[in-house]
Amino acid sequence: MFAIERRRTVPVRVGTVTIGGGAPLSIQSMTNTKTADTEATLGQIERLVRAGCELVRVAIPDEAAARSLGVLARQSPVPLIADIHFDARLAHLALEHGAAKIRVNPGNIGGKEKLRALALDAAARGAAIRIGVNAGSLEKSLLKKHGSATAEALVESALGYLQELEKISFNNVVISLKASDVVTTIAANRLFASKSDYPLHLGVTEAGTLAEGTIKAAVGIGTLLAEGIGDTLRVSLTADPVEEVKVARRILQALRLREFGPELISCPTCGRCEIDLVGLAEQVAGLLAEYRGNFKVAVMGCVVNGPGEAREADVGVTAGRKKGIIFRRGKVVKTVPQDKILEALRHELDELEKLSSGR
Numbered sequence: 301m302f303a304i305e306r307r308r309t310v311p312v313r314v315g316t317v318t319i320g321g322g323a324p325l326s327i328q329s330m331t332n333t334k335t336a337d338t339e340a341t342l343g344q345i346e347r348l349v350r351a352g353c354e355l356v357r358v359a360i361p362d363e364a365a366a367r368s369l370g371v372l373a374r375q376s377p378v379p380l381i382a383d384i385h386f387d388a389r390l391a392h393l394a395l396e397h398g399a400a401k402i403r404v405n406p407g408n409i410g411g412k413e414k415l416r417a418l419a420l421d422a423a424a425r426g427a428a429i430r431i432g433v434n435a436g437s438l439e440k441s442l443l444k445k446h447g448s449a450t451a452e453a454l455v456e457s458a459l460g461y462l463q464e465l466e467k468i469s470f471n472n473v474v475i476s477l478k479a480s481d482v483v484t485t486i487a488a489n490r491l492f493a494s495k496s497d498y499p500l501h502l503g504v505t506e507a508g509t510l511a512e513g514t515i516k517a518a519v520g521i522g523t524l525l526a527e528g529i530g531d532t533l534r535v536s537l538t539a540d541p542v543e544e545v546k547v548a549r550r551i552l553q554a555l556r557l558r559e560f561g562p563e564l565i566s567c568p569t570c571g572r573c574e575i576d577l578v579g580l581a582e583q584v585a586g587l588l589a590e591y592r593g594n595f596k597v598a599v600m601g602c603v604v605n606g607p608g609e610a611r612e613a614d615v616g617v618t619a620g621r622k623k624g625i626i627f628r629r630g631k632v633v634k635t636v637p638q639d640k641i642l643e644a645l646r647h648e649l650d651e652l653e654k655l656s657s658g659r
């Protein structure tokens with residue numbers, strides 16, 4: 301089976317998580333609570349972690365938010381990343397209060413000197429830095445040189461900041477190059493990957509609502525991941541951040557870069573289908589949430605393309621007229637009435653789960 305060969309990058313330590321250096325691609329998200337409201341923020345961090353988030357970023361817009369990191373970092377089950385704009389003082393305060401990494405946009409943090417001072421502080425505390433280069437806040441000199449926020453301009457900006465950090469031997473750095481335009485994001489990350497071995501944080505910024513943002517993320521992040529580029533990712537959605545984690549997992553699982561439990565395969569339905577397959581597929585998707593094994597489950601609408609097409613599936617159902625044909629790896633095992641399909645699938649899934657957990 302074809303496997304994606306990942307680009308070799310240097311490992312970056314972010315608390316208990318390693319980004320790059322062959323570590324599993326880590327999933328990030330960002331809280332949208334007021335960070336200083338530690339109860340609400342911890343509640344959201346816990347929901348994100350339950351959904352599979354491995355690194356959580358919090359906004360640090362003011363001193364109260366930076367100071368609240370002390371409580372948050374002590375109680376969070378995953379390392380926290382402080383997101384800072386405009387005020388380098390807040391970044392130092394966030395590091396002092398336990399941020400495992402700070403995300404800064406050097407374009408608005410106050411110049412190279414302030415970036416170097418932050419790096420020295422981060423180095424002393426064992427923290428990491430993400431340099432987030434965004435098309436919307438590129439240096440004026442680069443905009444003038446390149447005419448606009450092109451992929452080349454984004455990469456030149458990132459390499460310039462890296463050079464500054466290398467002068468003081470700081471290399472616990474992750475880079476992100478983002479534009480809301482998917483094509484520029486892909487081009488910039490490809491170009492950077494050809495020039496540097498620092499790990500890349502992938503994302504398409506301001507991607508949109510759940511449906512639109514999912515598509516942009518799947519295309520933008522997915523294209524790069526399929527080429528072996530990328531070490532950590534955040535799917536940006538105008539939605540509950542838990543949805544970002546779910547989408548990130550699906551992208552990684554679709555590319556077989558990580559596995560997170562059962563995968564549903566279902567046919568698009570057509571005029572041959574004689575049951576409510578959409579409803580059945582939704583029910584099966586809900587059922588799969590109860591299992592952890594990495595098996596594939598097919599829900600097919602008719603015998604024409606049923607078991608045969610879903611031969612790759614470990615277990616599945618093909619709908620007939622008011623009945624369901626249950627199959628395993630393309631072979632029919634039994635036929636049940638329509639109202640017993642879910643029960644029959646549950647039985648098969650229980651068996652698979654036992655096998656996959658070695659019980």
Ligand code: SF4
Pocket residue numbers: 567568569570571572573600601602603604605606
């Ligand atoms: S499996 Fe059957 S119902 Fe589903 S799309 Fe294919 S032919 Fe149509």
